[in-house]
Amino acid sequence: MAAIAHSDIVKAPKALLHDHLDGGLRPATILELAEEIGHPLPAGDPEALGAWFAAAADSGSLERYLETFAHTVAVMQTEESLHRVAKECALDLAADGVVYAEVRYAPEQHLERDLTLDQVVEAVNAGFVAGGQEAAALGRPIRVGVLLTAMRHAARSQEIAELSVRYRDAGVVGFDIAGAEAGFPPTRHLDAFEYLQRENFHFTIHAGEAFGLPSIWQAIQWCGADRLGHGVRLVDDISGDGVLGRLAAYVRDKRIPLELCPSSNVQTGAAASIAEHPIGLLHDLRFRVTVNTDNRLMSGTSMSREMALLSEAFGWGWAELQWLTINAMKSAFIPYDERLAIINEVIKPAYAKLLG
Numbered sequence: 001m002a003a004i005a006h007s008d009i010v011k012a013p014k015a016l017l018h019d020h021l022d023g024g025l026r027p028a029t030i031l032e033l034a035e036e037i038g039h040p041l042p043a044g045d046p047e048a049l050g051a052w053f054a055a056a057a058d059s060g061s062l063e064r065y066l067e068t069f070a071h072t073v074a075v076m077q078t079e080e081s082l083h084r085v086a087k088e089c090a091l092d093l094a095a096d097g098v099v100y101a102e103v104r105y106a107p108e109q110h111l112e113r114d115l116t117l118d119q120v121v122e123a124v125n126a127g128f129v130a131g132g133q134e135a136a137a138l139g140r141p142i143r144v145g146v147l148l149t150a151m152r153h154a155a156r157s158q159e160i161a162e163l164s165v166r167y168r169d170a171g172v173v174g175f176d177i178a179g180a181e182a183g184f185p186p187t188r189h190l191d192a193f194e195y196l197q198r199e200n201f202h203f204t205i206h207a208g209e210a211f212g213l214p215s216i217w218q219a220i221q222w223c224g225a226d227r228l229g230h231g232v233r234l235v236d237d238i239s240g241d242g243v244l245g246r247l248a249a250y251v252r253d254k255r256i257p258l259e260l261c262p263s264s265n266v267q268t269g270a271a272a273s274i275a276e277h278p279i280g281l282l283h284d285l286r287f288r289v290t291v292n293t294d295n296r297l298m299s300g301t302s303m304s305r306e307m308a309l310l311s312e313a314f315g316w317g318w319a320e321l322q323w324l325t326i327n328a329m330k331s332a333f334i335p336y337d338e339r340l341a342i343i344n345e346v347i348k349p350a351y352a353k354l355l356g
């Protein structure tokens, strides 16, 4: 089957569970905000700056990939800049046909100019509301839920977990940990995860990206993660002929969602290429696979582009793209009835037309 064109995928409704706010700024916005505060950048025009991020993130190492965030985080230290970046994020996702998105960021990284954690969360949430309203007025409705991330090398996870719960009825739908994986196992933050479970709250954990099965095992079996951020190394527990080890079987049996991010994985060396990305195998074995952008700026990508790349690499048509979209919507952290409404009222009718 011929690959589905990017321009057609843009028109189809999509759901996105793993997108970093500080990994998705518009290059032009970074330039303007950096100018205001005198932050030096490695390039002077939007095109060159976008190309710099993509090249610098293309190192084959997660640690070096993460160094590029110094420039985005630096320009996100005021309420105005956080509001603007969140608003533009909602608008950009909506313009790409994303109808539901969970966007994450680490509030603790936005305190360099004396904001409080609460001010950070409120500025971002207000930006998403403004962006959502503007997108709806443009005929591109989108629902955005926020995930608050704690950095795994730091020691603020309990505080960020409590912050997440405090804003659970004001836009925050879940919690996450991110940052360099090797040397910083999920169990380092066990207290925070146990607290969240007692609060009946939702969380995902970046695991199985730059480190393998022990990280995934801890995330699921010690910490109780609802979903896996990446989880791509789960393939280490699947033999060449498709026989699942105990952990892979558990993840599949329990329908634990995998937030796979193909382009990001190629850049950090977690996969050799899109065509060789384990998403093909995980799809064939019927894991609860979802497709995500991770960092649109660093990967020069979008939801539609990720899907177009997969359609080309694996011959996936509308049926597979609908499956991925419904998987993501089923795995979202908003209430069940709200997920179901988006599936039945938005996603299924649109794909029914596309499937003909």
Ligand SMILES: O=c1[nH]cnc2c1ncn2[C@H]1C[C@H](O)[C@@H](CO)O1
Pocket: 020, 021, 022, 023, 062, 066, 069, 073, 104, 105, 106, 109, 149, 178, 179, 180, 206, 209, 264, 294, 295
């Ligand atoms: O793919 C990733 N793995 C681990 N950490 C990541 C990834 N993408 C972004 N981050 C980090 C860098 C950001 O500053 C932070 C919060 O969004 O999360």
Ligand SMILES: [Zn+2]
Pocket: 018, 020, 178, 206, 229, 294
């Ligand atoms: Zn990520």
